[in-house]
Amino acid sequence: MTDAAHRLLWTIVALLLVAGGTTALVVSFGALPGGDPDAALLGSGLLDAWRLAAPWNTLAAAVAGVLTALAGQRLLDRELRRPGRALCGMLSHPGRHPGRTRLAAEVLVDALERDLTGDPRVRRARVVLTGAPPRPDVWIRVDLAADARTDGVREHVDAAVRRFATTAGCEPAHLDVTARIDPGRP
Template sequence: MTRRTGRTNRLGLALLGLILTAVGGTALARALDLSPRLLGEGHGLVLGEPTRRFAADHWWFWPALAVASAVIALLALGWLAAQTRTQTVRHVSLEPDPRHGATHLPAQAATHALEDDLTSSPHIHRAHATLTGAPTTPQLTLVVTLRTDTDPTDARLRIQHAVARLRSALETDHLPATIQIRSLPPHR
């Protein structure tokens, strides 16, 4: 999920929460007969005679309701589609200056090589690497699961050396890395 998607999620969910809180508060106020003149009787029909008459007297009511429902459905589909977007890089540009040509390395080749390098260690059970950001300035996200009886210091050194080899292969000194280290639960 991108930062923009995360911001949009927080804003959308906060707005939806406010709307649902207002609707729930209104329904509670009606049920408790706090304002029967404004909200109607607590024991009355939800859609009383005035609402039914309004819908019958205005031809545009039902089409407008259908359009509003379609817009809400499209917004919901757009939100679902936004959840799948990531900033994953497809290729890494090895030549920073386009005037000298274009040399691209598939990002999966680099990440799979890093994963293979790490999992060949007796300390590491599993590794998953992802390159995100821009092709010219990628960022590494690495999740490493250690074996049960592994010394974390040895594993950390192995990870540092593997990331250094990746930086060398990408011909860059600057490859920001976020590394998450997990351990397998002990056998019982």
């Protein structure tokens, strides 16, 4: 999931929570036309149905709470962990002639990091390969010098990724690049 998708997901969750809270607040103040601030929020019919389902209503609420907690835990787990499982081992490509070409994933990662840090504007680079070998996902983080122009760095990263794709013989299925200004140097 890209950074934009994460932002969209959390924006939707936040808007739903704000809308629910605002609705409950407006109803509790009696600001809705025909609303009574002393009346139950759920209405008498729903409260009667809740009371009729006597021992099972508590169980249903507990199950709904556990499912909601598990869904929230899974969402947080996916948001807080590193991108995917790192690709390790060998990338294997069938050749035109009988035989296969095998490349160690760590060697490709090191080569791409060296290529990215070859530009003096890039202080550090971190690369993670994930996904299937023929079309891996490439996650790149570059720490830039404080005076680096982003358009020049973008061209440098694009060229490095093109060289990587040509060398590895595989086009990235997904490319995620994060650029940060290195705070360590003025």
